[in-house]
Amino acid sequence: MEETQKIKLGISIGDFNGIGCEVALKTFEDARMLDFCTPVIFASNKIISQQKNDLSIDINFHGVRDASQVVEGKINIVNVWKENPRIEYGQATKEGGDFAIRSLRAAVSALKENKIDVLVTAPINKNNIQSEDFKFPGHTDFFAQELQGESLMFMVTNNLRVGLLTDHIAVKDVAKAITPKLIRNKVTTMEKSLKMDFGIRKPKIALLGINPHSGDNGTIGEEDDKIMKPTIQELFAKGTLVYGPYSADSFFGSGTHENFDAVLAAYHDQGLIPFKTLSFGKGVNYTAGLNRVRTSPDHGTAYEIAGKGKADEGSFKEAVFMALQVFKNRMEYLELTKNPLQKQKIRKGGQKVDS
Template sequence: MNQRKNKPVVGISIGDINGIGAEVTMKALMDNRIQKLVTPVIYAHGKAITFYRKQLEMDEFNFMQIRSVDEIHHKKINLINVVEDSPEVIPGVETQEAGKMALAALNHAIEDLKAGKIEALVTAPLNKNNINSGDLKFVGHTEYLTAAFDTKESLMFLVAEDIRVGIVTGHIPLKDIAQNVTPNNIKSKLNLMLKSLTDDFGIAKPRIAVLGLNPHAGEDGLLGDEEINIIQLVIREFKDKGHLVFGPYPADGFFGMMHQKKFDGVLAMYHDQGLIPFKSIAFETGVNFTAGLPIVRTSPDHGTAYNIAGKNVADEGSMRAAILQAYDVIRNRGNWEEEEDN
């Protein structure tokens, strides 16, 4: 149990400063509920935030620049400069300089997580294109953080009030999905989801729905045999162990009938099978949570949205939900005990 008397410290890596990350971060942190529960630290550069403060006419947004989390002020919004000179901010434009700062922000936050200086990380959206270089193949926050913390396996877990969706296969080409829907992969993701629902979300006996891979969940082998030869066998194995795991369900009918409300979690076989319905249902309040990591990481469920960057129209609901979800997971894991007056 954390023995500090102040609020838990939540880091926010700014992502691509030419996207909407700065805007939704600033708007979310203006919510008094956030500042009452956590102490935020933005990993960015003061000049970039000052640019948006003026651009968005958010004169009431104030922050304190610190050199490290050791200098943190628990009654203020804190900011750490992750690069010596801030790159030029050009809303809506992809630049290599913005990519370098996004990666620097993420790496600095990871260092502080490993040192135990912050309790959670919320990652604002970045652009993979301007991060990738000859030395680095960046396919996503989930994979990058999984490698950074030397974790064998993690689960991309999209969560909102009425729906939680995890995926067996993540950022891989569509043509490679079937060969990666294996018994071991499904078992691994199911175990991660069960543990996360229990430890991170406080659900004692979670109910999980498993989707099929093929249309109509294979139609009894007519449209594919993965459901019969792989998915059903895994589900039976988990049921025999006493877990409440059901399926496989046809994805279209399952979400069309809103059956996700009957379950604590839904395991989809691939990225779009799970994320399209999730974002259709909870785009403005959804949170991307990485289950299976030794640290707490959440993110809004949207991208950089270059087309609306700097126009003061971005909705901060998902970012606010990501910060609040990080706080909830910190508490559910037992890493923080609230003071009686908080």
């Protein structure tokens, strides 16, 4: 991408019966957003027109047949389909799921072909997306297959960053899924992302225990003592600043998380409940560890308010800004690592300092 070009930001619309289109269009209703990037929405002119009219959103858009034809300074709509599917706000329909996946697949193809630079995904319904051609529990698993690298579900807002050892699996399967290899892979992926994507020179990472009170020395379970502790010690001995396992029940409430650059939770709700409580709807779901940048808002389809114009675009807007910042950080990181003798400027604590 040339210096003078704005970053091309792709958007998959998610379930059009939910709030995905609404929060995306509201984000770019503010014309100043076009100063930061060139939005490329994968849908159809008809769908976007109907959503715009139904929700009284004041935007103009430019329809194109292919992402290679986008125009800078405009909201671009790539016409992925010619059909005119019925929008049923608040309903989880098969049609809504089918078109959500068509939008997603088109956006990912454009991302892989470098027609867009980054991707922000609007919320999908994990039930109505399932088909013979799409059998993934969510976005993260799909991206792990389609893009190169070791994926990590990473929830981020300001200075709070929470990643997951295991994400969309049943609680009954968590303990057996956590192995030394998994811990090593996720910690390594998190450390690399913190350096490359967030500009943190020597990141400190905390791991939360699997069992209550991290097993209480084996009284409540042996996984923390036999799997987590030895692996953490092994990683630390090799130079990774990783600590734990910490008892999850008091970790966030006591403010201990503020001593670390990121936290790695053992399972989905252990990490996301405190994250969403503390982030107040401004959080971003970032798929770290892959060769392309993908973010999404930290909320779902919100069928209960869909079509009513009540959706808050705050998290989606944060997802846009994070995608742009991570992309720029990566470009800077790659440039610096290509020139190791160059006097480097490393971002530390949000500020640039001479190393």
